[in-house]
Amino acid sequence: xxxxxxxxxxxxxxxxxxxTESDISYVSAENCDPAVERERFNKALEIFFDKNTKLAQKxxxxxxxxxxxxxxxxxxxxxxxxxxxxxxxxxxEGHCAEAAFEGVCNTFIDMFSSVDDExxxxxxVDVKDIKTEILGILTGxxxxxxxxxKKGTVxxxxxxxxxxxxxxxxxxxxxxxxxxxSKTSHAAILxxxxxxxxxxxxxxxxxxxxxxxxxxxxxxxGEIIPNPTNEESALYLQKRLxxxxxxxxxxxxxxxxxxxxxxxxxxxxxxxxxxxxxxxxCEYDGEGIGLFRTEFLFMDRDSAPNENEQFEAYKKALLVMxxxxxxxxxxxxxxxxxxxxxxxxxxxxxxxxxxAVRYCLKNTDLFCTQLRALIRASHYGNLSVMIPLVTGxxxxxEVKKLMKKIMQELDKEDIPYDKNIKxxxxxxxxxxxxxxxxxxxxxDFFSIGTNDLTGYTLAVDRGxxxxxxxxxxxxxxxxxxxxxxxxxAKKAHIPVGMCGEAAADPMMxxxxxxxxxxxxxxxxxxxLATRREISRWTKNKADEIAERIMSLDTEHxxxxxxxxxxxx
Amino acid sequence: MVSxxxxxxxxxxxxxxxxxxxxxxxxxxxxxxxxxxxxxxTNGKSIMNIIAACIKCGAExxxxxxxxxxxxxxxxxxxxxxxxFGE
Numbered sequence: 001x002x003x004x005x006x007x008x009x010x011x012x013x014x015x016x017x018x019x020t021e022s023d024i025s026y027v028s029a030e031n032c033d034p035a036v037e038r039e040r041f042n043k044a045l046e047i048f049f050d051k052n053t054k055l056a057q058k059x060x061x062x063x064x065x066x067x068x069x070x071x072x073x074x075x076x077x078x079x080x081x082x083x084x085x086x087x088x089x090x091x092x093e094g095h096c097a098e099a100a101f102e103g104v105c106n107t108f109i110d111m112f113s114s115v116d117d118e119x120x121x122x123x124x125v126d127v128k129d130i131k132t133e134i135l136g137i138l139t140g141x142x143x144x145x146x147x148x149x150k151k152g153t154v155x156x157x158x159x160x161x162x163x164x165x166x167x168x169x170x171x172x173x174x175x176x177x178x179x180x181x182s183k184t185s186h187a188a189i190l191x192x193x194x195x196x197x198x199x200x201x202x203x204x205x206x207x208x209x210x211x212x213x214x215x216x217x218x219x220x221x222g223e224i225i226p227n228p229t230n231e232e233s234a235l236y237l238q239k240r241l242x243x244x245x246x247x248x249x250x251x252x253x254x255x256x257x258x259x260x261x262x263x264x265x266x267x268x269x270x271x272x273x274x275x276x277x278x279x280x281x282c283e284y285d286g287e288g289i290g291l292f293r294t295e296f297l298f299m300d301r302d303s304a305p306n307e308n309e310q311f312e313a314y315k316k317a318l319l320v321m322x323x324x325x326x327x328x329x330x331x332x333x334x335x336x337x338x339x340x341x342x343x344x345x346x347x348x349x350x351x352x353x354x355x356a357v358r359y360c361l362k363n364t365d366l367f368c369t370q371l372r373a374l375i376r377a378s379h380y381g382n383l384s385v386m387i388p389l390v391t392g393x394x395x396x397x398e399v400k401k402l403m404k405k406i407m408q409e410l411d412k413e414d415i416p417y418d419k420n421i422k423x424x425x426x427x428x429x430x431x432x433x434x435x436x437x438x439x440x441x442x443x444d445f446f447s448i449g450t451n452d453l454t455g456y457t458l459a460v461d462r463g464x465x466x467x468x469x470x471x472x473x474x475x476x477x478x479x480x481x482x483x484x485x486x487x488x489a490k491k492a493h494i495p496v497g498m499c500g501e502a503a504a505d506p507m508m509x510x511x512x513x514x515x516x517x518x519x520x521x522x523x524x525x526x527x528l529a530t531r532r533e534i535s536r537w538t539k540n541k542a543d544e545i546a547e548r549i550m551s552l553d554t555e556h557x558x559x560x561x562x563x564x565x566x567x568x
Numbered sequence: 569m570v571s572x573x574x575x576x577x578x579x580x581x582x583x584x585x586x587x588x589x590x591x592x593x594x595x596x597x598x599x600x601x602x603x604x605x606x607x608x609x610t611n612g613k614s615i616m617n618i619i620a621a622c623i624k625c626g627a628e629x630x631x632x633x634x635x636x637x638x639x640x641x642x643x644x645x646x647x648x649x650x651x652x653f654g655e
Binding site: 069073076077080081082083108111112115117119120123275305306308309311312313316 | 575577583584585588591592595611613614615616617620622626
């Protein structure tokens with residue numbers, strides 16, 4: 001078995017076709033006639049533009065607009081007047097078209113690769129791709145044509161260039177394996193858009209796998225099984241069919257409202273980490289954002305992002321969501337999430353220490369910059385602020401006080417913002433759960449964070465193998481806590497959501513419906529499955545299950561019973 | 569020669585699409601256009617050089633236009649950047 005990174009989900013089983021790189025070597029000639037070489041180069045460019053304009057159009061139509069733009073990007077790069085003039089300069093010095101062109105390409109490949117930035121590095125792949133293609137045209141070499149493969153082909157290559165991937169006919173290719181590539185490379189993006197299972201970064205794949213042999217591609221785990229046994233083949237064929245039919249079944253839930261079988265409407269939101277993720281939530285038909293973690297903005301850099309940078313990021317998510325609610329959590333740093341420049345000291349008990357709102361209220365400059373960016377962004381959509389790790393009402397009051405001060409400043413500066421911006425509390429500590437009634441009087445909404453709530457309630461570190469068995473959101477203590485939080489929110493007439501993965505758990509869903517949860521916030525890929533789960537239950541049936549479950553006294557019994565009660 | 573200092577505010581900075589839009593728009597002007605950033609100067613009509621400059625959100629840059637129609641070019645450049653490339 002070989003192993004790589006699964007970058008596009010699904011299971012594929014088929015015969016290997018190795019896409020070898022075509023030989024584009026040439027004999028570099030000196031003292032060429034510049035007029036002849038210029039003419040050759042311009043002809044090659046013409047062919048390149050013609051082919052890629054058509055390809056971009058095809059990809060836009062069959063795969064998607066964004067994917068088509070990858071190819072358009074290649075065209076624009078080759079239209080660069082500076083690049084053209086550099087190539088012409090080199091030709092005028094007597095170099096042949098191939099050498100002049102390759103030399104300039106290599107300069108840019110080196111330049112892009114040396115920048116410490118993933119986006120810029122990826123552009124080096126684009127230039128390499130363009131280079132291979134145009135050198136192919138100049139030298140008259142046939143480049144790999146992936147558009148005419150037999151049905152049931154698994155394409156194996158060292159590296160799939162965007163233009164190669166774009167040529168792939170998704171009806172004939174059941175899997176993609178490459179030696180080079182990551183989740184963010186173009187090949188991965190295109191594979192996902194075409195729904196072809198793909199595993200990249202498989203060492204020596206082009207040597208280990210032989211042409212025409214049968215191979216299984218597991219896009220979930222990144223596993224590659226060459227020459228599978230009959231049993232393995234049968235198993236994965238079955239998995240493939242199940243996966244495809246599941247995907248189709250879920251696609252029927254796109255555009256439907258989220259409600260129980262008897263018509264009780266709930267909100268189904270998504271969790272995100274970057275403003276770009278908001279697009280993914282829309283793609284999966286999420287009705288809002290229940291948790292926007294803002295930590296990413298602060299990570300992988302040397303200093304905190306300034307107000308404008310944050311403002312733009314929040315605004316972007318709001319604009320993508322077009323007026324739907326977006327709940328943004330203020331900086332949740334500390335615990336296991338360290339940011340070097342924040343100067344957090346090593347603590348004996350980081351999870352009980354200086355983190356989240358505690359850190360923010362002690363570092364008000366940093367916190368107010370974030371709050372100001374949030375409040376300014378509220379003008380562009382439906383923004384709510386959520387405070388993490390609250391343990392007492394003072395914390396909520398203090399945050400509100402800071403926000404009020406910022407709003408007064410903005411009024412003076414005539415900067416618009418939403419005056420009714422909602423401020424809610426993330427309920428993730430036993431303290432907050434126990435005083436939910438107190439918090440509900442002043443919070444605009446609750447959102448239950450099940451991961452930390454479970455850990456803190458049970459006093460269990462999930463990462464400690466000796467006690468991890470105790471960690472379960474189905475423990476009677478945690479379930480009672482969740483029930484209590486929701487009940488207190490209802491009493492105070494404020495909405496209550498859940499933004500932990502438990503909200504997507506089919507065994508948890510009937511309990512949450514019975515308790516009266518208003519909003520389920522799950523990862524993008526869980527949205528449709530959660531909508532389907534919710535639609536399976538009536539309030540009565542959910543109440544019956546909840547009553548039975550809440551009468552049980554151990555986690556073990558609860559899980560066993562729920563498995564039975566929620567089975568199809 | 570005219571110039572203006574400003575801050576890049578759109579979240580993606582000079583990513584592919586903004587770089588494309590910018591270089592294409594600047595290509596229409598006869599004057600020379602450059603972006604000063606981080607102590608170096610980048611040809612504002614060249615998408616390749618713009619990508620290599622790796623200009624991110626929050627970057628302090630200066631647009632310099634020199635030659636025929638320099639003011640018009642500068643105005644359009646500033647407008648594009650300040651509007652966040654319509655992001």
